Amino acid sequence: MMLGGTEGGPRERPAPPASRDATAYLEVTGVEKQFRDTPVIQGLDLQVRAGEFVCLLGPSGCGKTTLLRIIAGLLPADRGRILLEGADLTRVPAHKRNVGVVFQSYALFPHLTVAENVAFGLKARGLPAAEIRETVARALALVRLDESADRSIFVLSGGQQQRIAVARALAVKPKLLLLDEPLSALDRKLRETMRMELRYLLRDLAITAIFVTHDQDEALVMSDRIAVMNAGRIEQFDVPAAIYTRPATPFVLDFVGMSTRLAGTVAGGNGGQVEVETALGRLRAHGRLPAGTRVLVAVRPEDLRLGPPHGHAENAVTLRVRDPVFLGSKLILHFHAPEGDRVVAELPPAAGHGLVPGDGVTVSWDVAATLVYPTP
Amino acid sequence: MSPTGRETALAGELALGRRRGRLRERVEPISLLALPGTLYLSVAFGVPLLLLLVRSVYGDGGLSVASYVRFFEDPFSWAVIWNTLKAALLTTLICLLAGYPAAFALARASGALQALLLTALILPLSVGVVVKAFAWTILLRSDGIVNRLLLLTGLTEAPVRLIFTQPGLILGAVNVFLPFMVLPIFAVVKLIDRSLLDAAATLGASPVHRFLHVTLPLTMPGVIAGVAFVFSMSVSMYVIPTLLMGDRFKTLSILIARSFLFMRDRAAGSTLAVVLLLIAVAVVVASAMLSRRHQHAR
Numbered sequence: 297m298m299l300g301g302t303e304g305g306p307r308e309r310p311a312p313p314a315s316r317d318a319t320a321y322l323e324v325t326g327v328e329k330q331f332r333d334t335p336v337i338q339g340l341d342l343q344v345r346a347g348e349f350v351c352l353l354g355p356s357g358c359g360k361t362t363l364l365r366i367i368a369g370l371l372p373a374d375r376g377r378i379l380l381e382g383a384d385l386t387r388v389p390a391h392k393r394n395v396g397v398v399f400q401s402y403a404l405f406p407h408l409t410v411a412e413n414v415a416f417g418l419k420a421r422g423l424p425a426a427e428i429r430e431t432v433a434r435a436l437a438l439v440r441l442d443e444s445a446d447r448s449i450f451v452l453s454g455g456q457q458q459r460i461a462v463a464r465a466l467a468v469k470p471k472l473l474l475l476d477e478p479l480s481a482l483d484r485k486l487r488e489t490m491r492m493e494l495r496y497l498l499r500d501l502a503i504t505a506i507f508v509t510h511d512q513d514e515a516l517v518m519s520d521r522i523a524v525m526n527a528g529r530i531e532q533f534d535v536p537a538a539i540y541t542r543p544a545t546p547f548v549l550d551f552v553g554m555s556t557r558l559a560g561t562v563a564g565g566n567g568g569q570v571e572v573e574t575a576l577g578r579l580r581a582h583g584r585l586p587a588g589t590r591v592l593v594a595v596r597p598e599d600l601r602l603g604p605p606h607g608h609a610e611n612a613v614t615l616r617v618r619d620p621v622f623l624g625s626k627l628i629l630h631f632h633a634p635e636g637d638r639v640v641a642e643l644p645p646a647a648g649h650g651l652v653p654g655d656g657v658t659v660s661w662d663v664a665a666t667l668v669y670p671t672p
Numbered sequence: 673m674s675p676t677g678r679e680t681a682l683a684g685e686l687a688l689g690r691r692r693g694r695l696r697e698r699v700e701p702i703s704l705l706a707l708p709g710t711l712y713l714s715v716a717f718g719v720p721l722l723l724l725l726v727r728s729v730y731g732d733g734g735l736s737v738a739s740y741v742r743f744f745e746d747p748f749s750w751a752v753i754w755n756t757l758k759a760a761l762l763t764t765l766i767c768l769l770a771g772y773p774a775a776f777a778l779a780r781a782s783g784a785l786q787a788l789l790l791t792a793l794i795l796p797l798s799v800g801v802v803v804k805a806f807a808w809t810i811l812l813r814s815d816g817i818v819n820r821l822l823l824l825t826g827l828t829e830a831p832v833r834l835i836f837t838q839p840g841l842i843l844g845a846v847n848v849f850l851p852f853m854v855l856p857i858f859a860v861v862k863l864i865d866r867s868l869l870d871a872a873a874t875l876g877a878s879p880v881h882r883f884l885h886v887t888l889p890l891t892m893p894g895v896i897a898g899v900a901f902v903f904s905m906s907v908s909m910y911v912i913p914t915l916l917m918g919d920r921f922k923t924l925s926i927l928i929a930r931s932f933l934f935m936r937d938r939a940a941g942s943t944l945a946v947v948l949l950l951i952a953v954a955v956v957v958a959s960a961m962l963s964r965r966h967q968h969a970r
Contacts, residue, residue, distance in 0.1 A: 390874055404871075
């Protein structure tokens with residue numbers, strides 16, 4: 297349930313997608329999967345539009361790879377249906393689905409050269425040799441590895457192997473491309489370069505793709521929409537900006553980005569606003585909740601500002617600085633907060649100039665930027 | 673020492689040093705670990721082998737290939753070679769056909785079951801060939817359990833002659849040598865990354881295409897090793913044909929034993945031994961080359 301910051305906030309936010317999308321290209325309906333007695337996917341729905349790049353984001357064990365394998369046909373679902381371009385794929389074996397997969401380990405064939413790896417799917421389809429040669433050359437050129445066609449895959453670097461895996465999956469022109477943490481085996485610097493490269497490549501080809509990752513930065517940077525998964529369910533499915541600024545659940549709030557978190561109880565409310573009693577005083581947020589509801593109040597770090605509130609539309613608390621952390625382009629300020637709470641602000645470095653631990657300051661933020669979630 | 677002399681000595685030392693350096697580059701220190709085994713094999717196996725070779729060409733007071741000429745001129749010799757090869761090839765083929773799927777089942781079995789199956793496969797090796805071959809003579813007798821089962825199920829009306837027949841021999845040999853086919857294939861199958869087969873499936877490869885173009889090439893090194901093991905052992909088997917076929921069936925091993933033990937014809941025995949050795953060596957070298965090619969392809 298998303299309650300805070302929906303109406304009249306300072307940010308322009310795209311409208312959330314309709315829950316049932318008439319233009320769905322891939323449609324996953326009511327999919328369930330258990331391993332032994334442990335549910336891994338629980339009644340999951342997902343609609344992906346043609347040409348869209350969707351990320352499945354979640355911690356390990358949330359079922360994202362299992363969902364990917366079910367869509368690919370490598371794992372049967374216990375219940376539910378998979379539709380691609382309106383055709384029911386649920387009972388279609390993997391090799392007849394035309395759904396490409398880039399595996400986390402790349403799964404390149406060790407007994408084949410680079411070109412033979414890329415040609416594998418084309419040969420399996422029994423295409424004429426001349427066409428195979430041409431397609432392989434095009435696919436290798438696409439990932440800028442045409443020079444390495446006749447080499448063994450073992451002499452290639454991790455980044456090159458990753459590109460071969462992508463070229464191999466793309467060569468057969470799949471209707472849908474699935475990528476299972478394809479960047480996780482690369483070192484940080486290369487990973488950041490490959491992110492953009494992969495995003496541009498898939499966008500240029502206008503291919504529909506689903507990308508699995510546990511890395512929130514990767515998800516935010518690369519995807520058109522992000523499905524945040526937790527315990528076999530999708531907690532929120534939206535564009536990256538909405539996932540960050542309007543997390544639907546405390547889980548999404550926590551998993552994507554940092555935030556100030558304060559425990560409180562609803563003391564009252566009017567006109568679409570609630571007043572919450574917290575250890576740091578009364579705070580206001582957009583939303584409607586009955587008095588007495590125990591809630592979590594949250595604010596993104598960059599929404600906090602040093603100084604007294606500007607008028608009535610802002611919340612303010614007075615705190616002591618615990619630790620200023622300088623990160624080059626920004627300053628992260630940690631504050632002393634009551635037990636179980638956390639207050640953290642992200643400021644331009646100049647704004648926090650001269651602050652030392654122990655300094656008392658007033659911190660303000662927009663009521664509209666205040667998120668509030670009921671807690672058990 | 674004159675300056676030139678010193679220089680020469682120095683140059684010599686340098687050259688020696690360089691040579692040593694090169695030697696060190698060529699010989700990895702770790703390969704020295706093979707030294708004890710190599711020494712043992714050279715003394716206990718290499719020397720007698722050399723004596724055998726010498727004896728086969730050194731008879732009647734001089735070097736001569738007379739014993740080879742005599743051997744290859746005799747049509748009986750070719751029949752023996754054919755017998756030997758046929759039994760070995762059939763044994764190897766049946767071991768391969770039975771062992772390949774078994775190795776997969778073994779590799780895919782879960783922890784406890786796999787340990788149990790491996791024990792079941794390896795433990796019988798400790799029983800010994802003589803005991804096993806003898807057990808088969810009992811099983812294959814006309815009133816043995818195999819024939820009784822055949823009669824009981826009505827598959828045959830009268831006892832089938834199994835013992836002292838080639839099918840009986842192959843049956844016994846397969847039983848003894850099967851583990852040597854299963855184990856190397858099992859070792860290779862276990863190492864195959866299963867996501868390779870998933871990748872092949874998502875690329876549109878049917879189960880048959882996946883087997884022929886992924887599984888089979890990746891298990892080839894195990895197959896080659898298993899074939900080399902079983903063939904080289906079954907081409908030289910002695911106890912099994914002696915017990916299951918007796919005198920009726922002549923193989924190279926049986927002739928070798930007869931030459932040395934009963935005929936006291938060392939030249940003929942050595943010649944036969946060398947022929948057998950060459951056949952086995954040819955197979956092992958061929959399989960080593962094949963497996964090298966597969967290594968290179970990797």
